[in-house]
Amino acid sequence: MVAVTIWGSLRRFTDGQGQVEVEASNFKELLDRLSQDYPGLKPQIERGVSLALDGRIYREAWFTEIGPQSEVVLMPYMAGG
Amino acid sequence: MALDNTPKRVFKVVGTRPPRPDGVDKVTGRALYGADVSAPGMLTAHILRSPHPHAAIVSIDTSAAEALEGVKAVVTAADFVRQDDGSLRDVLDNCMARDKVLYDGHALAAVAATTPDIAKAALKLIKVTYKALPHVTDVDAAMRADAPVVQEGRSLETVPDGMSQNVTSHCEFGHGDLAAGFAKADLVVERSFTTAATHQGYIEPHACLASMTADGKADLWCCTQGQYNVRTLCAAMLGMEASQLRVTASEIGGGFGGKTTVFIEPVALALSRKTGRPVKIVMSRDEVFKATGPTVSSSIDVKIGMTRDGRITAAEAHLRYSGGAFPCGTVDMGAQSAFASYDLSAVRTLGWNVLTNRPKEAAYRAPGAPQAIYAVESVVDELCQKLGLDPLDVRLMNAARKGTRSSYGPTFDDIGLIATLEAAKAHPHYVAPLATGQGRGLSAGFWFNFGGNTCVSLNVNTDGTVGITEGNPDIGGSRAAISQMAAEELGIPYDKIRTIIADTSSLGHNDVTDGSRVTFAVGLATIKAAQDAVAKMCSRAARIWGIDEEAVVWVDGAAMPAGPNAGKFPPMTLAEIAAVSFNTGGPIAGHFEFNADGAGVSFGVHLVDVEVDRETGATKVLRYTVFQDAGKAVHPSYVEGQMQGGAVQGIGWALNEEYIYGADGRLQNAGFLDYRVPVASDLPPIETVILEIPNPGHPYGVRGVGETPIVPPLAALSNAVSRAIGTRLNSLPMSPPRILKALSKG
Numbered sequence: 001m002v003a004v005t006i007w008g009s010l011r012r013f014t015d016g017q018g019q020v021e022v023e024a025s026n027f028k029e030l031l032d033r034l035s036q037d038y039p040g041l042k043p044q045i046e047r048g049v050s051l052a053l054d055g056r057i058y059r060e061a062w063f064t065e066i067g068p069q070s071e072v073v074l075m076p077y078m079a080g081g
Numbered sequence: 082m083a084l085d086n087t088p089k090r091v092f093k094v095v096g097t098r099p100p101r102p103d104g105v106d107k108v109t110g111r112a113l114y115g116a117d118v119s120a121p122g123m124l125t126a127h128i129l130r131s132p133h134p135h136a137a138i139v140s141i142d143t144s145a146a147e148a149l150e151g152v153k154a155v156v157t158a159a160d161f162v163r164q165d166d167g168s169l170r171d172v173l174d175n176c177m178a179r180d181k182v183l184y185d186g187h188a189l190a191a192v193a194a195t196t197p198d199i200a201k202a203a204l205k206l207i208k209v210t211y212k213a214l215p216h217v218t219d220v221d222a223a224m225r226a227d228a229p230v231v232q233e234g235r236s237l238e239t240v241p242d243g244m245s246q247n248v249t250s251h252c253e254f255g256h257g258d259l260a261a262g263f264a265k266a267d268l269v270v271e272r273s274f275t276t277a278a279t280h281q282g283y284i285e286p287h288a289c290l291a292s293m294t295a296d297g298k299a300d301l302w303c304c305t306q307g308q309y310n311v312r313t314l315c316a317a318m319l320g321m322e323a324s325q326l327r328v329t330a331s332e333i334g335g336g337f338g339g340k341t342t343v344f345i346e347p348v349a350l351a352l353s354r355k356t357g358r359p360v361k362i363v364m365s366r367d368e369v370f371k372a373t374g375p376t377v378s379s380s381i382d383v384k385i386g387m388t389r390d391g392r393i394t395a396a397e398a399h400l401r402y403s404g405g406a407f408p409c410g411t412v413d414m415g416a417q418s419a420f421a422s423y424d425l426s427a428v429r430t431l432g433w434n435v436l437t438n439r440p441k442e443a444a445y446r447a448p449g450a451p452q453a454i455y456a457v458e459s460v461v462d463e464l465c466q467k468l469g470l471d472p473l474d475v476r477l478m479n480a481a482r483k484g485t486r487s488s489y490g491p492t493f494d495d496i497g498l499i500a501t502l503e504a505a506k507a508h509p510h511y512v513a514p515l516a517t518g519q520g521r522g523l524s525a526g527f528w529f530n531f532g533g534n535t536c537v538s539l540n541v542n543t544d545g546t547v548g549i550t551e552g553n554p555d556i557g558g559s560r561a562a563i564s565q566m567a568a569e570e571l572g573i574p575y576d577k578i579r580t581i582i583a584d585t586s587s588l589g590h591n592d593v594t595d596g597s598r599v600t601f602a603v604g605l606a607t608i609k610a611a612q613d614a615v616a617k618m619c620s621r622a623a624r625i626w627g628i629d630e631e632a633v634v635w636v637d638g639a640a641m642p643a644g645p646n647a648g649k650f651p652p653m654t655l656a657e658i659a660a661v662s663f664n665t666g667g668p669i670a671g672h673f674e675f676n677a678d679g680a681g682v683s684f685g686v687h688l689v690d691v692e693v694d695r696e697t698g699a700t701k702v703l704r705y706t707v708f709q710d711a712g713k714a715v716h717p718s719y720v721e722g723q724m725q726g727g728a729v730q731g732i733g734w735a736l737n738e739e740y741i742y743g744a745d746g747r748l749q750n751a752g753f754l755d756y757r758v759p760v761a762s763d764l765p766p767i768e769t770v771i772l773e774i775p776n777p778g779h780p781y782g783v784r785g786v787g788e789t790p791i792v793p794p795l796a797a798l799s800n801a802v803s804r805a806i807g808t809r810l811n812s813l814p815m816s817p818p819r820i821l822k823a824l825s826k827g
Contacts, residue, residue: 005490007252007253007254007489007490008252008253008254008255008429008431009239009251009252009253009431010239013238018256040238043237043238044237044238044239052490052491054491054492054494055491055492055493055494056491056494056678056679056778057491057529057531057678057680058678059531059532059533059676059678060676061676061678064678071491071492073490073491074490075417075489075490075491076252076410076413076414076417077410078414078529078531078596079410079411079414079444079448079595079596080338080444080447080448080528080529080530080531080595080596080597080598080788081281081337081338081339081341081444081445081446081447081448081595081596081788
């Protein structure tokens with residue numbers, strides 16, 4: 001299981017939990033599972049999210065592997081100028 | 082000045098300052114910018130813009146305009162493909178209003194004619210019937226329940242029930258127990274701030290030339306930060322397949338984030354399709370201000386608790402951003418950045434994006450971060466003043482470091498904030514004496530940086546030179562940096578390499594030049610492409626020598642046997658291998674494509690001294706020093722230029738620049754005479770200190786550097802002015818009238 005930290009305004013879609021656990025070995029599985037287990041997150045995930053894995057931020061990269069001890073944080077999709 | 086205390090590989094080309102490849106063209110006026118491209122039979126187009134801040138379009142009658150001699154076509158929103166995707170629809174509706182005009186200057190029709198004068202005359206013949214609607218241009222006013230609704234039904238599911246329909250999104254970040262944190266504080270300061278919308282202020286206006294033929298193929302030349310994104314947007318709006326639209330980016334006269342989208346490009350294409358002739362559009366400065374992206378305007382509340390020895394016990398910020406008449410996510414970035422420089426056990430940021438009757442926001446270096454960090458760093462400075470603490474020591478005490486759980490969630494790995502703060506503390510500027518009436522301010526700043534989709538080709542020419550094709554417009558020296566990294570990897574001189582920017586049909590997709598990504602991501606792809614070419618050259622040498630490929634290594638620009646057992650052959654240089662390439666298997670090229678990650682976050686610290694004229698309210702910047710964790714500086718002059726440029730733009734933002742709207746909802750200062758950007762005579766030399774803390778995500782340690790430098794200046798200037806006049810200012814810009822008002826109250 002992977003523990004995923006959810007940002008505050010999305011907690012209303014995870015029963016108030018700031019961290020949820022899902023079965024996933026890479027980003028695609030993780031996002032699919034989050035959308036399935038917490039349908040309220042699906043619109044945000046479809047609009048775009050970033051994921052931080054052990055402090056490193058990824059904007060896409062479905063097949064990035066996640067270890068069971070990895071720190072995973074869901075973040076808004078990064079934009080820049 | 083470069084501080085470099087970390088062991089790393091010895092570079093031969095990276096870290097040097099070769100002449101910039103675009104220098105001669107730019108100083109001789111030969112460089113081709115967006116407005117410089119022309120074509121035989123070309124028409125000129127002009128755009129009709131709304132005089133109303135908010136109105137329903139009851140009807141548009143273009144018949145009289147179309148009947149004018151010399152007019153070849155008129156387009157309105159009806160000439161574009163309506164988009165299902167929300168963000169794409171917003172971009173299109175911003176280019177050409179559909180049912181309502183949403184701000185002063187919103188486009189709603191365009192005319193292509195044989196001369197500019199005819200096109201302008203035709204605009205006056207277009208009869209638009211408007212139904213004026215109530216408007217709102219202030220972010221706080223737009224959040225009130227009785228505010229005019231700019232667009233209905235745009236609120237995301239994240240917006241709590243009961244809020245104005247103008248609130249389109251809500252975000253929250255942070256961790257820890259705020260109440261317990263504030264209870265531990267010896268002093269809590271809570272302040273409210275506002276920042277005005279500012280423009281990126283690029284000197285080159287938006288310009289493009291579109292040419293579509295009867296078989297539906299089109300070419301588009303434009304000034305942009307991302308030709309592939311232009312292609313994606315325009316192809317969708319025109320109902321074209323991407324392969325049929327080739328977009329070529331011109332040289333660019335500044336972008337800073339403002340040229341990451343489209344404004345006139347789809348309009349020129351639609352007119353070209355309708356007329357069958359090339360169509361050129363060049364925006365006036367008035368149009369650039371009225372209808373292209375300023376930053377968000379903001380209203381921010383910050384509350385911070387601190388112990389008497391300087392430890393921050395809790396921190397909270399509420400951020401209300403308006404990106405104009407369309408939804409945007411910039412407040413998410415501000416809310417994540419606000420406290421990123423601090424190691425906090427209790428922190429919370431809440432953000433709301435709000436619609437107003439202003440132009441659609443476009444990105445501006447580190448979008449969202451300068452406003453948030455201005456507010457936070459101002460309160461930190463006030464706490465230091467009130468507690469009698471050194472502001473640098475307090476920042477060092479509370480600085481984020483490796484292992485800190487960041488205020489936006491992830492745990493930091495290696496970051497350079499403490500080294501950057503220590504460099505500022507050790508610098509002579511920090512202890513230089515100040516005269517009466519002068520003030521010194523400082524601020525830390527943060528930006529994420531990212532990588533993104535990138536594609537590079539590297540071709541080895543038969544004369545031993547190398548051509549590199551990359552797909553990102555050069556807005557900050559990337560052609561030089563990319564050539565340097567290729568030279569480093571190939572082991573050949575810098576001047577044997579030329580890097581060019583591809584059009585969209587010549588190379589695979591590249592993301593926009595934004596997010597401080599290009600030197601990092603394109604540089605990394607270039608290194609990999611060079612390694613690909615090196616492997617092929619080693620293979621050719623192996624075949625010539627009749628030994629295994631694995632027995633050949635690349636050293637100082639030549640293939641060599643790996644050791645005595647591989648055989649005894651003299652090294653073959655790149656030029657020697659290239660010269661016989663047709664005989665050994667054909668042309669030699671390297672290629673690499675990927676979606677880059679691992680850009681590494683960046684921190685900066687700015688130090689500024691000011692003097693305020695108490696009679697006029699004018700602020701003079703006396704001394705300015707920028708310290709930045711820049712990773713390996715590939716071309717230090719360009720890195721310094723980024724740091725200096727960010728500081729200068731931030732000085733303008735802090736002291737003078739603002740979008741001023743009248744009660745009628747119209748923009749009152751759409752020109753450089755009334756919108757005051759700093760000029761050389763306003764500024765002291767901007768000193769720079771580069772800290773080369775390597776980014777572990779790049780083989781040379783490169784980090785993005787382009788955005789972080791605009792983050793700290795707002796607070797640094799505000800803290801300096803506040804200390805100089807003895808009164809704290811909580812609103813930007815600190816223009817002379819605002820300073821006089823503060824002095825009269827103080």
